[in-house]
Amino acid sequence: xxxxxxxxxxxxxxxxxxxxxxxxxxxxxxxxxxxxxxxxxxxxxxxxxxxxxxxxxxxxxxxxxxxxxxxxxxxxxxxxxxxxxxxxxxxxxxxxxxxxxxxxxxxxxxxxxxxxxxxxxxxxxxxxxxxxxxxxxx
Numbered sequence: 069x070x071x072x073x074x075x076x077x078x079x080x081x082x083x084x085x086x087x088x089x090x091x092x093x094x095x096x097x098x099x100x101x102x103x104x105x106x107x108x109x110x111x112x113x114x115x116x117x118x119x120x121x122x123x124x125x126x127x128x129x130x131x132x133x134x135x136x137x138x139x140x141x142x143x144x145x146x147x148x149x150x151x152x153x154x155x156x157x158x159x160x161x162x163x164x165x166x167x168x169x170x171x172x173x174x175x176x177x178x179x180x181x182x183x184x185x186x187x188x189x190x191x192x193x194x195x196x197x198x199x200x201x202x203x204x205x206x
Contacts, residue, residue, distance in 0.1 A: 069093060079155065079174040085133075087112040087124070090169065099176060101148035117146040128159075132170050136161040143174065154178065 069091055073080055079096030081089055089107050097104060100115055107114060113121050120143060132138055138159040145153045155174035162169065 079172075079176075081172050083112055083170045083172065085129075085168055085170070087129075089114075096174070099147070099153060100145055106148075115145050115147075117144055117152050120144045120146075128157075132159055132161050138172075142177070145174075 069080075074093045074095075076093060076095055079099060080091070080093040081096055082091040083089060089110055089112060092104065092107055097107070100107075102115070112124060116124060123143070128138065128141065128143070131141075138157065141157045141159075143155050143157045145155060147153055154177040156177055157172055157174045159170050159172040162171070
């Protein structure tokens with residue numbers, strides 16, 4: 069893997085159709101708390117919480133096989149210390165050297181989820197104030 073991809077500001081990994089991890093960049097390794105030798109050549113289930121294991125089998129894998137790509141799929145990983153980490157995942161399926169690979173890129177969703185919660189709370193507060201004003205006028 070080249071240095072730019074290894075240190076990119078997003079997680080990157082490559083799977084085969086059996087779910088084995090072939091490549092993973094340092095960004096994703098750092099996020100999950102693993103060293104390369106701990107995940108490379110291992111099954112994707114190592115880094116998935118139970119719910120995501122089912123999601124992988126029922127949605128991710130069939131979709132990537134049928135459509136050859138996935139865009140903006142909400143997904144969760146499990147860090148080495150057991151913490152669940154939410155990401156937004158894109159993937160492309162293609163053939164290299166006669167083998168099929170699924171290249172995946174992911175962005176952590178922590179900040180986005182926090183921002184959405186703040187926006188929803190502000191929206192709710194505004195709606196409550198507006199309702200109170202309407203009641204006071206009536």
